[in-house]
Amino acid sequence: MSGFGAGFRSALQAMFADPAARAVMIGAVLLYSFFYPAAYRHQVASDLPIAVVDADHSATSRELIRHVDALLAVRVVSQPADLGQAKQQLLRGEVDGIVLIPQRLERDILRGGSGQLVLLGNGAYLSRASTILNGLAEGITGFGRQQAVRQAAFMGAPQAAPLQLVQRPLYNTREGYGSSVVPGVSELIVHQTLLLGIGVLLGSRRAQLGRRLQFDLPTLSGMALAFTVVAVCGLLYYVGFTAWAQDYPRGGNIPGMLLAVLLSALATVPFGMFIASFFDTRERAFQYVTAVSIPLFFLSNLSWPAIASPPALVALAKMLPTTAGINAIVRTQQLGARLPEIAGELLNLLLLALLYGSLVLWRLHGRRRH
Template sequence: MGRSMSAVRAASRAFLLTWQSIFRDKAALLLFFISGIVYSFFYPLPYSAETVRRVPVAIVDQDQSALSRQLIRFAGAHPSILVVGVSTRPEAAQELVWQGEAAGAMVIPADFSRKVLAGLQPEIEVSGHGAYPLLNKVVLNGLAEVAGTVSAGIELRRLGATTASAMQAEASRQPLTVEPLPLFNVREGYASYIVPGVVVLIIQQTFLLGIGLLFGSWRSEKSFPYAPGAASYCGALTAFALVVTLNALYFFGFVFWWQDYPRGGNLIGTAVLTVLFAYSVAALGMLIGMFFRTRERSMQLLVATSLPIMFLSGLAWPMSAIPVPLQVLGWSLPSTAAIQGFIATNQMGASLHEVRMELAGLLGLMVLFVALGMRKWRRFVLPA
């Protein structure tokens, strides 16, 4: 009984010492808490529009007929497209693209209306600026939709001449109707897709940087605030895990509500994932931190890892397209399982059974990092 009470006191003392050390170190405090607040307002800002709209395009009208002018009007009315120039010369459109004033172009050939009236199928050239994949996709899809709308109207007029009513003509042209219904990303926006996953990476990386500063300072100054033993390790681990948990609660609770991202699908599942993620990241941070001899070393080694870790997580690049050795490397980091798990539970309402692989991955990493960290702890607290 006395030994257990002594362990509790040692753990409680380490817990309090950890928080005192965080609040005394301004740089660590900035990374642990202030940076998350800054990120929460400025990182989603470029994606606030959710979808790309009013992308500038140039149109080459070599036909100059009533039908080609209708096509241009339809392009101007499309929400994704902004017509910035109409000319009869392809060189003019090419110049706008080269100057960066247009992200794509549509060329209406000189025989466009003649082929339509003759019952033939004219060809419209659509091109986009390949240097900007997102804008290129919007331009190509938008101009294709414009051409498809005009084509449908022409076809309906032809069918209307041979059928009894316009409704029969529409049913004859399109016997099956499709009604797309987005289930989770209801806005079909980029921010709702990318930000919830990147938030997990932000929490992990800022924490690893902050804890690296603390441990590097303790190592360089030979001033270790902890007593040796497993109890002090567990107290410090719980304190650091609480830092990660508070950041997760801020992002998942306030930021997602403020930015109106999909959220709250499975609160219990998200809570379980948060606890496992917090302890696994805290254990990883303590393990890595004990290898730093100066506080600057964490910045030098960890800042450049954020982008590779993001690609390894399967968020920006499909997991099935990642080579198996890199998949194994990705799953050795808490962020991979956490990103997949949080998106599934918080955004999509998945059950704990459906994210069992992510839960098992975080639990396994937590046990591994804690085992390695406790082995390193005694030598760190009591250096030879």
């Protein structure tokens, strides 16, 4: 027990004594909890500037422009005389989309036909173009439904619309991009900062000794426990305080989430120690994290479904603690998943903890204590 306690204390002391390790394992976790969500604080894109070219100049076209300007997604900032002027504004970046109202729109509607509109978006900014075109499509569809009801009333038909669609999001009630992405990225931030800290500490020690590191079993176990405590604290900080401060969906299945946090930390720490055992200098940790951060997020299948991924990548993803950890925590935290529904992820984390724990013993366990 003396060796175990010494290993635990020495790991924590080394972490607080090393400025780089302290900055990434504590400072970066706190900084990113405010810095990273700031980019998504608006949740959904709104008031994107568009130009409307009205070639009809009718009461219907003017009403359509007022309807479009009232949409949340877009804002009418100019009404150029022709499509050429609108395109020049699009190329200069003054607007992100164009609505062209052709001639005879009102006449076609009054005759019982279907009026046609042209919607254009800037493909250089796919997210903005998608938001504009989808928002315009929904708004103009609603406007067309209103016109159809009015036309039917004019002809003596019933005025009530035959169908009304009501959408109610179950979990991400704000339908925000931040609520969808940030909770998953938070677990990845803790994973990567933990690996940075472990890599810096072990890489520095190996560079000083000039040979492969070796620790006795009690000391190695104490070190692992110290890193696990740091990992659990970081994860609880994100799923607790940060989710509350940023108003993200939370509080689903709290006992299941706590179990997922613990198993995720138990799998991440030996994984990080095994990877760090190959670092001959502390700089290798930064090189590793820089190279794998984005692939780890996409392999987690949070933004790209596993069913649409190649089987080889799906199998590779199961060897990474981030995949099962992110999915288990997000499902329990946001969706209220029960333990049987995340049993596969929890079993995966447990097996990874045993696998990488064995590899850590192979790489770092020895008679000498350094």
